[in-house]
Amino acid sequence: METVRLTTSQACIRFLENQYVSYIDMDGKEVEQKFIRGIFMIPGHGNCVGYCNGIEQEIKDMEVYQGKNEQGMALAAVAFSRQLRRKQAFVCTSSVGPGACNMITAAATATANNIPVLLMPGDVYASRQPDPVLQQMEQPQNLTISAHDSFQAVVKYWGRVNRPEQIMTDMISAFRVMTDPGNCGAVAVSIPQDVQGEAYDYPVDFFKKRVWNIERRPATKKAAKKAAEIIKSAKKPLLICGGGVRYAEAHKVFRAFAEKFGIAFGETQAGKSAIEWTHPLSLGGLGITGTECANAFAHDCDVVIGVGTRYTDFTTASKWLYDTSAKFVNINPSEFQCLKMDAYPVVADANEALTAISAEIDALGGYHTSDEYAAEVKRLQDAWWADVDRMDHTEYVDAESYVPEIQDANRRAVEHYIESIGSKLTQTAALGYINTHIAPDSICVGAAGSLPGDLQALWRAPVPNTYHCEYGYSCMGYEVAGAYGCKIACPDQEVYAMCGDGSFDMLHSELIASIQYGYKINVCLFDNAAYGCINNLQVGQGNKSRTTEKNMHIPGTPYDGCDLGPAMNIDYAGVAEAYGCKAYRVKTMEELAAALEDSKKQTVSTLIDMKVLPKSMSKEWEAWWRVGVASVSEKPEVQEAYKKLQDHLYEARHY
Ligand SMILES: Cc1ncc(C[n+]2csc(CCOP(=O)(O)OP(=O)(O)O)c2C)c(N)n1
Numbered sequence: 001m002e003t004v005r006l007t008t009s010q011a012c013i014r015f016l017e018n019q020y021v022s023y024i025d026m027d028g029k030e031v032e033q034k035f036i037r038g039i040f041m042i043p044g045h046g047n048c049v050g051y052c053n054g055i056e057q058e059i060k061d062m063e064v065y066q067g068k069n070e071q072g073m074a075l076a077a078v079a080f081s082r083q084l085r086r087k088q089a090f091v092c093t094s095s096v097g098p099g100a101c102n103m104i105t106a107a108a109t110a111t112a113n114n115i116p117v118l119l120m121p122g123d124v125y126a127s128r129q130p131d132p133v134l135q136q137m138e139q140p141q142n143l144t145i146s147a148h149d150s151f152q153a154v155v156k157y158w159g160r161v162n163r164p165e166q167i168m169t170d171m172i173s174a175f176r177v178m179t180d181p182g183n184c185g186a187v188a189v190s191i192p193q194d195v196q197g198e199a200y201d202y203p204v205d206f207f208k209k210r211v212w213n214i215e216r217r218p219a220t221k222k223a224a225k226k227a228a229e230i231i232k233s234a235k236k237p238l239l240i241c242g243g244g245v246r247y248a249e250a251h252k253v254f255r256a257f258a259e260k261f262g263i264a265f266g267e268t269q270a271g272k273s274a275i276e277w278t279h280p281l282s283l284g285g286l287g288i289t290g291t292e293c294a295n296a297f298a299h300d301c302d303v304v305i306g307v308g309t310r311y312t313d314f315t316t317a318s319k320w321l322y323d324t325s326a327k328f329v330n331i332n333p334s335e336f337q338c339l340k341m342d343a344y345p346v347v348a349d350a351n352e353a354l355t356a357i358s359a360e361i362d363a364l365g366g367y368h369t370s371d372e373y374a375a376e377v378k379r380l381q382d383a384w385w386a387d388v389d390r391m392d393h394t395e396y397v398d399a400e401s402y403v404p405e406i407q408d409a410n411r412r413a414v415e416h417y418i419e420s421i422g423s424k425l426t427q428t429a430a431l432g433y434i435n436t437h438i439a440p441d442s443i444c445v446g447a448a449g450s451l452p453g454d455l456q457a458l459w460r461a462p463v464p465n466t467y468h469c470e471y472g473y474s475c476m477g478y479e480v481a482g483a484y485g486c487k488i489a490c491p492d493q494e495v496y497a498m499c500g501d502g503s504f505d506m507l508h509s510e511l512i513a514s515i516q517y518g519y520k521i522n523v524c525l526f527d528n529a530a531y532g533c534i535n536n537l538q539v540g541q542g543n544k545s546r547t548t549e550k551n552m553h554i555p556g557t558p559y560d561g562c563d564l565g566p567a568m569n570i571d572y573a574g575v576a577e578a579y580g581c582k583a584y585r586v587k588t589m590e591e592l593a594a595a596l597e598d599s600k601k602q603t604v605s606t607l608i609d610m611k612v613l614p615k616s617m618s619k620e621w622e623a624w625w626r627v628g629v630a631s632v633s634e635k636p637e638v639q640e641a642y643k644k645l646q647d648h649l650y651e652a653r654h655y
């Protein structure tokens, strides 16, 4: 056997340079491309010597980017892969200890969303000779434990390369997981500092070009036939367009299936923008953050066909949205996902399954929904889009006539904000304006706060694959990092991060990297000086407003989290300017219009600091969210909330 003597790090990089994927794209074309686009790196003593030397000696086509925060860079990697429908990924390398642990949240984000990313933190010495090294925890009860063990809970594959030859099986396992449509997610493989520089005589074959086939698993004849029978029995069917439709590139097949049988579809956060919003069978977002139109329609459907969905509580309104008698047919390459909602499972790729089921329906004599069905879809759509138009134009005129979208016990927050900040801009109007005044192929990125609700319900995506909301983990801070990752994935499209002040406060490190590398992103910052959506939830369930408003603490008052001083007036535009962004301060619709126009002309990243009224985000429609309400309380509001919970539970499915 021919061998080559390399360090572990060299072997790792040489292997990464030679991994390709082959898949069938949405036009039915077979595509082969390199899988690893590059490496995000924050160096430390745990990776800047051994691992870096491997990069230096072996790098060919892969790009290398300096990260600014390990969580931020890894979230950028997740967004990159997600935007490219999991057909390419990044490696993220960090030092040991805190650098490694900073990537744990991003690993969980990748895994919750079924997105591939390869995390390669350094690790403490395999030999243990210099222990304890800088940033080593030391667990006296077990010296084999290091911080890297904590990745095990949040990845789909975990490895530690204690000997140079182990890199071979770890890398093959890593790529198996990252290219598996049914069980894809984060992979973490650490290499101890000493092992990084150790050498081995590797078989040359290990480094040959390897093409990983992203399989389209076919449906069995039996499953397709049974699914066809269930669909054919439906009086009021509903299709759910989940993220799997986008990852499987099933856009065309899904659309053809809906059209052929006249079945309307609702979208999950991950599935949204598989098909343009204007499609006559589109009901828009489904579930807690969905549209009134989709939810009202879903409530009495008798057959639900879920394509590539994980059925999170947001998609099912905590299992309350669908009638308990509704039958489910689930199409998913993951057996685990297929069995949710007590569904009939079709364990297969979306393209394959929908094509096979369609043929079986034909064999059973065909199927089409009724005229009344189509009329109901149209009636609900018309009412909904009229309401969206109203929300696009909400205005604060005066305290007496203004009715906020969110009507709760914290109404005073609106005038308190105006007194502190001097802006009366509403969130839905600002968002609607941006939506209708940017290039149609712009990519809209969201993740946490009130914006994902506004976005799933109100955002109109005219071009497929332009909606990118991370709502599997809803990780605050994904917005800016994710926008940067999307821009690396799609440099020819404008990318807009829809970001709350809370998310921006938490993490916006990669905005600096976007300036450094010339990847222009646009941050639309909706500053309501609050963890606004959580304030709505807290107050809406009968609680006091506590730690959810960003008010100044009044000296001499208790530190009880219920601060009543002025709302913090932060010059976020100034922060962005300091990094080198072009930034805008916006308190009116006119200022927003001017800022948005000017931002399009810029080549550097931009930030539009919009001061928006609390309570001016959209509410929920025809949905319910199960949250942990106190069962015992002296407050009548909490007792009332608990009673509502019990009433809904009575109507909800149990599994
Ligand atoms: C990392 C992380 N921590 C905490 C949460 C819980 N959480 C969800 S939304 C939210 C507040 C978001 O505030 P902001 O970004 O200002 O958005 P707003 O609701 O005000 O629009 C919090 C704390 C989260 N989703 N992610």
Ligand SMILES: [Mg+2]
Pocket (backbone or CB within 6 Å): 449, 500, 501, 502, 526, 527, 528, 529, 530, 531, 532
């Ligand atoms: Mg906020």
